[in-house]
Amino acid sequence: MEIRTIFAIKQFVLYSVAYDEEKNEFKRLFDLWTSDFEYLESFFEENKADLQNGFWGVMTVEQAIFKTRNSAIKLRKQFYDIANNSESTDDKLQQLFRPLRNDEYQLNSLSKEKSKEGWLRIYAIRISENTYVVSGGAIKLTQTMNNEGSHLLIELKKLELTKQFLIENGLTDESDFGFFEFIPE
Incomplete structure (x- = not known):
């Protein structure tokens, strides 16, 4: 597991x-959701019962693909709007995560959090108000993440793995990240 920087602009990291x-989870997810139509079609065909529950x-599968793509574009824009408006004290990463x-x-350090747009979820570990580590994400078609055999259970495991990695590497506070060597994206 490696940690990579998505953006680090003043107080937003x-x-x-x-x-x-080769890709970090943030980039991988948005690539899948915005431009990999084969992946989306396969995903919705495999999860058709959940899609139509x-x-x-x-x-339809086609409507779900369209909805996913539009939601992904909106969600990615929200992240980059915060990064590009870093001078504003009103915009905070914390506003995107719950x-x-x-x-x-x-709101606690090392808490498991999510950012959402429609049924899309980006999962992250909160380090501080404006420092987060993305562990993964998913298309959430069901009310809970705990459905047997669900792809969402994998995301819960990835959240826990990421949290343990941060603890084991002493990355539990925003200031700890200044001493850790990150791989640039």
């Missing part, structure tokens, strides 16, 4: 892990 791949309404569990309200 977004990192992402890379799991034995009514949680998000009932739609605790993973909807019943959690306190």
Whole structure:
């Protein structure tokens, strides 16, 4: 596992892990969601029962692909708007992330968090108000992440792996990141 910088502009720092791949998770996800139509078609065909379970309404695979692509473009724009408007004190990465569990309200260091747009999720570990490490993401078609055999269970494991990696490498506070060698993207 490697940690790579997505952007580091003044007080806003977004990192992402890379799991034995050339791309970090942040880039990999947005590439899949915005331009890999074969992946999206395959994903929605494999998860057709969840797609049509009514949680998000009932739609065709083609409609789901269109919805995913549009949501991904919107979500990526939100991240880059914050990065590009770093002079503003109103825009914070913290505004894009919320605790993973909807019943959690306190913001803690090393908490598991999510950013969402429609059914898309970016999962990250919170280091501080404006420092996050992305562990992965998913298309969330069901109400909970704990469905048996769900691709979302993999994302829960990746969140935990990332948190353990950060702890084992002494990256538990924003200031710790100044001493860690990151691989530039």
